[in-house]
Amino acid sequence: MTEQAEPGVFDQFRPLLFTIAYEILGSAADAEDVLQDSYLRWRGIDQDEVEHPRAYLVQIVTREALNQLRSARRRREDYVGNWLPEPIRTEHDASHDVLLAESVSMAMLLVLETLSPTERAVFVLSEVFGHSLVEIAEMVGKTDTAVRQIAHRAREHVQARRKRFRPDAETNRAVIDRFLLAARTGEVQNLMDVLAPDVVQISDGGGHVIVAGRPVVGAAPVAKFLIGLARNSMADMAVEFGSFNALPALLFRSGVERRLDTVLMIEIDGDRITGLYAMRNPEKLRSADLLRPLDRLRDT
Template sequence: MSESEAFDRLRPLLFTIAYEILGSAADAEDVLQDSYLRWRDVHPDEVAHPRAYLVRVVTRQALNQLRSVRRRREDYVGTWLPEPIRTEHDASHDVVLAESVSMAMLLVLETLGPTERAVFVLSEVFGHSLVEIADMIGKTDSTVRQIAHRARQHVQARRKRYEPDAETSRAVIDQFLRAARNGDVQTLMDVLAPDVVQLSDGGGKATVAGRPVVGAERVAKYLIALAQNGMAGMDVEFGSFNALPALLVRSGGQLDSVLLIELSGDRITRLYAVRNPDKLGGAEVLRTLDRSDT
């Protein structure tokens, strides 16, 4: 097997690791490109276990990248949301993987420090031992054990129950979309949880709500105004992003925004609207995610 073939076979795994550490598909692709160049320059006889070697390289590159981009995110205009990635409709068959790339979990991971985030992702999502992780990030076993404990407690205190249900989701979203288009506030409120939250990311480059919109009535009125004014004449289609149901909104054939929809039962609990054009350039690339090496 050639170096290129070996790397391509592991690409879904390596991309998934980099994306979960970074929350950005563009940054994850940069990490994979840098990692491939390092891999290409290594003599095959020097690498006994390609998977372990590449996971270590990608992890270290992603950590370096995260430390750099976090400083930029502190100056971000408005609400920062992870870059959405298009996933297969059956991506939720692996519940652990689906939850780990959900917007809710990625936002929780964003509250961790870079090393804590990497340790949590590698141990809790990809199943690496703390000894393996210590070698990957260049720290002692005892230090990684402490980091893992802190990260796990932090995430557990903030994570929400993940409830994938494609059949219920589609029916609820159909009702949601019809009510928004028809200006039916009450019907729209019927599918929104009382404490629903709408988060919007324009990055200072697209018009969005400046702050989170909270509560069924406020969110319903906001969405109806958006549907009847800002989205008038736009085309809407269903999709799957980050293992969540989503709506793609196009204007003149160009992708204007992606609205990811999080549900609990038959109620919508969170809406994540991404309009920053910098985060939509590669949004329609179908991503294959993986936690294994096969």
């Protein structure tokens, strides 16, 4: 294979490779670093000797992502305040594939954070991308028996904590319209009516901006917290609708330059909001406007 043709093979699988790296890492920036390192490794070998480029590249990316995740876990221990995964814009990508949509949702990524790095990689590769345990064993450098045990343990852990995921764009928009109106008018009861009793609001500022230091739980506390934000911090901001991590989202932009201040991802079950994930860390918003193609299918 000539050097000119090399990027074509890698780029063919790039959406898939990014999706794997992102789901293992929970960080778009780290996933991009993994892809860059993986591409350099791919370019440095004789591709003519690679019988199955896709499997080879998935293995490289998986191992690079695992190494990156082990380092990232140590850094996250010193993180200021709540940590949320770096949001990615998913319009036109995940909506047609419910399994892919659930796998990149904030709720699922937070559940995956509670797994060990190896458990997380095994779960993602098996449950989301459909790899056999034999294939995964080679990717992560463990025996078939060990991977089978890891997969069973990870599956039970996730099943006990995963939330129901039923995207409904039409219903979601109506709920968000009610939510916005109530927040803007300051009607606490109207806002509580659109919030689930056990709703949770989590803000990530990364120590760069002021946010709630702990999750806010319950309809009444969340309603009061949000109305305070609407009156003060976000009163003069422009609001846009979007889709991030396969969830409906509100984008708040400030100033004449329309700087992205906050991405608020909204988790909805039926006609009630069950989760609010506010990303305000500017380091995690740098590439938030970039639409990233995602893929999980084995056949290309």
